[in-house]
Every structure is written in C-alpha cells, then in structure tokens.
Amino acid sequence: MNRKHFALLLLAGCVFVVPKLEAQIRHIEMRVEGMT
Amino acid sequence: MKQHLQRQSGVANVEVSLIDGKVDVTPKEDGQIEPAKLLKATYDSGVSVAELDMTASGRVVKDTAGNLSLQIKPNQSFVLAPNELSKGLEPLVDSATVVTVHGQLFKKPAGKQKKADASAPLKLLILEVKKE
Numbered sequence: 001m002n003r004k005h006f007a008l009l010l011l012a013g014c015v016f017v018v019p020k021l022e023a024q025i026r027h028i029e030m031r032v033e034g035m036t
Numbered sequence: 037m038k039q040h041l042q043r044q045s046g047v048a049n050v051e052v053s054l055i056d057g058k059v060d061v062t063p064k065e066d067g068q069i070e071p072a073k074l075l076k077a078t079y080d081s082g083v084s085v086a087e088l089d090m091t092a093s094g095r096v097v098k099d100t101a102g103n104l105s106l107q108i109k110p111n112q113s114f115v116l117a118p119n120e121l122s123k124g125l126e127p128l129v130d131s132a133t134v135v136t137v138h139g140q141l142f143k144k145p146a147g148k149q150k151k152a153d154a155s156a157p158l159k160l161l162i163l164e165v166k167k168e
Contacts, residue, residue: 028061031087
C-alpha cells in the first residue's frame, strides 16, 4: 500500500470516529403544585 | 411522587425541590423515557403538573399531516407548536442534521375551571435552539 492510500484510510477512519450528536431526550423539568 | 417517577422506564434520576415545586428528571442513556407517561405518573401520585419543559436532540421532520415535528426516534416524535424558532428549523426538514432544543411540552391551562388533560397530545413549544 502506498502512502497516499494509507493517508486516505487514516482520514476516513478519523471521520468515522468523530462523535455524532445523538437524538435523545436530554433533560425534563416539571413545575408541580400540591406537593407536600 | 419521587419513587413513582423513578419507577418509570427510561428514568435515571429524579430530584425534587419542595421549596419551589421543581422536579428534575434525568433520562437514562437507553432513550426509553416518555414525557406523557411521566405526566400521567405525576398526576397518579396526587400532584398537579403546572408545566413540563424538555431539552431534546432530534431531527426535524414533517409528519403525515404536514406538521413540523422533532423526531427523537422512529417511534417517538413531538409536533412543534408554530413560532418564530420552529419556523427557523424548516430548512432542516428531512435533513440528517440533529438539533438540540429546549421547549415547553405542557402547561396547565389558565383559569380554575379548566382542568388539564394529561392525555391530550403534547406539542413542543420551542423556547431555545441550542448551538452544539
């Protein structure tokens, strides 16, 4: 494998390990009444 | 009420502040939490919910009725109440972009005679679009 192919493989690997923002509920806050 | 909520699926932790009537719910990483069930569980424990706010990340989609929605999972999405912030998200419809928003999912109707309907479909009123 030549250096160019190795560099491309390395770059592709970096792209895939970048953390992706995941779809999810992160926090819920409620204001309640009648709590004792 | 704390134990009642902690038993709900997808709930990692519940913090209750008796002084200001605030309940903080931290979801588990598994993404199984359902705000409508939390609302019902709170009512079932004999406490009235005045307001429910949520911070969530998801994709902007249009549902079958043409409503702008925030899709968290293929089977979980929230219709967005129309406002300036939701209009600003329209260009992202059906794109792969994941946005994080903070919004109000439930607010008890004003007036004493009106009773809040916990079973009504929840609409997310976006209060802030978070930059990440």
